[in-house]
Amino acid sequence: MKKAQKVLSVLLVALMAFALTAVTAFAAAPESGTITVTGKKDQTYTLYKLFDAKITFTEEGEQRAIAYTVPEGKSLDGNAWFEVKDGFVVAKEGVDTDWAKDAEAIAWAKEFGTQVGEAKTASADNEEVKFEGLDWGYYFVDSTLGAFISVTSDNPNGAVVDKNELPTIEKVITAANKGSVDGDGANAIAEMGATVTYKITVHAKPGAENYVVVDTLPDGIKAPADTDVAVAGGTRASGELADVTVSGQEVKVAFKKAALDKVTEDVDFTITFDGTVKDSAVVGEPGNPSTAYMTYGHSENNKTDEITTTVYTAQISIKKTDNSGEDLAEAGFAIKNSEDKYYKFEDGVVSWVDEVSDATEKFSGSDGAVEAFVGLADGTYTLFEVTVPDGYSKMEEKTITVKAADEDGALTDANLKQSATVENKPGVVLPETGALGTQIFYIIGVLAILGAGVFMVTNKRIAKEEI
Numbered sequence: 001m002k003k004a005q006k007v008l009s010v011l012l013v014a015l016m017a018f019a020l021t022a023v024t025a026f027a028a029a030p031e032s033g034t035i036t037v038t039g040k041k042d043q044t045y046t047l048y049k050l051f052d053a054k055i056t057f058t059e060e061g062e063q064r065a066i067a068y069t070v071p072e073g074k075s076l077d078g079n080a081w082f083e084v085k086d087g088f089v090v091a092k093e094g095v096d097t098d099w100a101k102d103a104e105a106i107a108w109a110k111e112f113g114t115q116v117g118e119a120k121t122a123s124a125d126n127e128e129v130k131f132e133g134l135d136w137g138y139y140f141v142d143s144t145l146g147a148f149i150s151v152t153s154d155n156p157n158g159a160v161v162d163k164n165e166l167p168t169i170e171k172v173i174t175a176a177n178k179g180s181v182d183g184d185g186a187n188a189i190a191e192m193g194a195t196v197t198y199k200i201t202v203h204a205k206p207g208a209e210n211y212v213v214v215d216t217l218p219d220g221i222k223a224p225a226d227t228d229v230a231v232a233g234g235t236r237a238s239g240e241l242a243d244v245t246v247s248g249q250e251v252k253v254a255f256k257k258a259a260l261d262k263v264t265e266d267v268d269f270t271i272t273f274d275g276t277v278k279d280s281a282v283v284g285e286p287g288n289p290s291t292a293y294m295t296y297g298h299s300e301n302n303k304t305d306e307i308t309t310t311v312y313t314a315q316i317s318i319k320k321t322d323n324s325g326e327d328l329a330e331a332g333f334a335i336k337n338s339e340d341k342y343y344k345f346e347d348g349v350v351s352w353v354d355e356v357s358d359a360t361e362k363f364s365g366s367d368g369a370v371e372a373f374v375g376l377a378d379g380t381y382t383l384f385e386v387t388v389p390d391g392y393s394k395m396e397e398k399t400i401t402v403k404a405a406d407e408d409g410a411l412t413d414a415n416l417k418q419s420a421t422v423e424n425k426p427g428v429v430l431p432e433t434g435a436l437g438t439q440i441f442y443i444i445g446v447l448a449i450l451g452a453g454v455f456m457v458t459n460k461r462i463a464k465e466e467i
Contacts, residue, residue: 199271331363380399
């Protein structure tokens with residue numbers, strides 16, 4: 001009897017440790033029990049039976065004593081928390097309430113126990129789920145709460161309230177060293193070769209277990225090395241908080257049990273790392289999105305909402321024609337930024353140089369098309385002609401603005417893929433009216449007229465003298 005009481009006391013303490021609310025309904029020798037879970041929307045609850053309960057009753061049909069036994073075909077050999085003495089299950093010496101928080105205890109319960117019925121999912125309309133017609137015994141409810149509960153004739157209608165708050169994550173882009181970030185950090189526009197900094201914040205909750213953050217980067221963003229992913233929270237170093245694995249484009253951060261066990265109140269962990277915009281990045285829409293989410297608890301269905309951040313890069317394309325609209329080849333162009341630095345594209349990286357001779361010059365083909373100046377961030381650029389086709393005048397410089405977003409805040413191809421049609425006029429460049437060159441022609445004309453007059457007067461004089 002004392003041993004049975006010891007088991008009951010341990011189980012009761014375990015229930016308190018998991019914030020369970022037990023509802024007792026006394027009845028004369030009921031035939032079966034019910035477990036009602038007041039759950040969380042979209043969370044799945046699975047019931048496992050661990051031990052059978054043997055009950056003796058009074059002559060009036062009320063429960064008098066209870067003892068738990070191991071189900072047929074199962075064994076507690078090597079179990080860290082329970083053992084069998086005199087044919088009944090008892091808690092091992094030294095087992096306290098913390099045993100129920102152990103992820104290994106949860107794993108044992110799911111492996112050792114027998115699943116009862118189908119798993120049930122709480123809906124938005126009704127977050128309450130019920131397991132009915134249960135034999136007397138000791139049960140484990142699996143979900144984010146990981147609750148243990150007894151169902152006996154003395155407590156035939158157990159109720160479990162999932163008081164755990166679900167964890168959430170946020171993700172933003174905090175910086176682009178050659179570009180800009182919008183106000184809420186959801187998007188950035190950056191040059192090819194630029195470094196973009198991502199930050200994920202994990203809002204951890206008490207009872208945190210098995211937190212794993214997964215962030216998948218697009219092909220156009222170079223992923224960081226394992227050692228370049230920083231995890232912070234409290235005063236502990238990254239290595240003490242989580243294991244980081246980068247595989248291809250996937251960054252995975254698995255928080256360590258020792259770190260999560262210390263979460264006794266709301267705590268924020270941060271994950272930061274850099275990605276580099278590659279020359280394979282998508283120009284314009286739909287950009288280069290990366291998506292992050294976190295799994296938690298003991299169910300594969302426990303997953304936060306996915307959060308996407310997108311890196312964009314822009315371009316300027318040119319069409320070259322003559323003044324009649326015909327395609328014009330062999331015209332060479334360059335661009336400069338608002339700081340009068342010239343665009344250079346080499347090895348997939350955009351840079352800005354001081355001399356136009358060091359800049360990247362792009363030429364029009366037979367169709368008049370000029371290869372686009374790709375990998376640009378937002379800004380104001382000046383397009384100018386470096387090489388002028390023979391027989392044509394040089395085009396006037398043209399200002400082109402690449403915007404991060406339109407007036408509605410949307411990033412579109414209209415913003416990100418700027419284009420311009422420029423033309424050359426045939427002929428040579430002549431000075432403007434009133435310039436020195438034109439005045440010279442006037443002077444020469446006047447002198448010619450005066451010279452002709454002098455010539456005529458002189459000839460008349462000579463003719464008279466001869467007569």
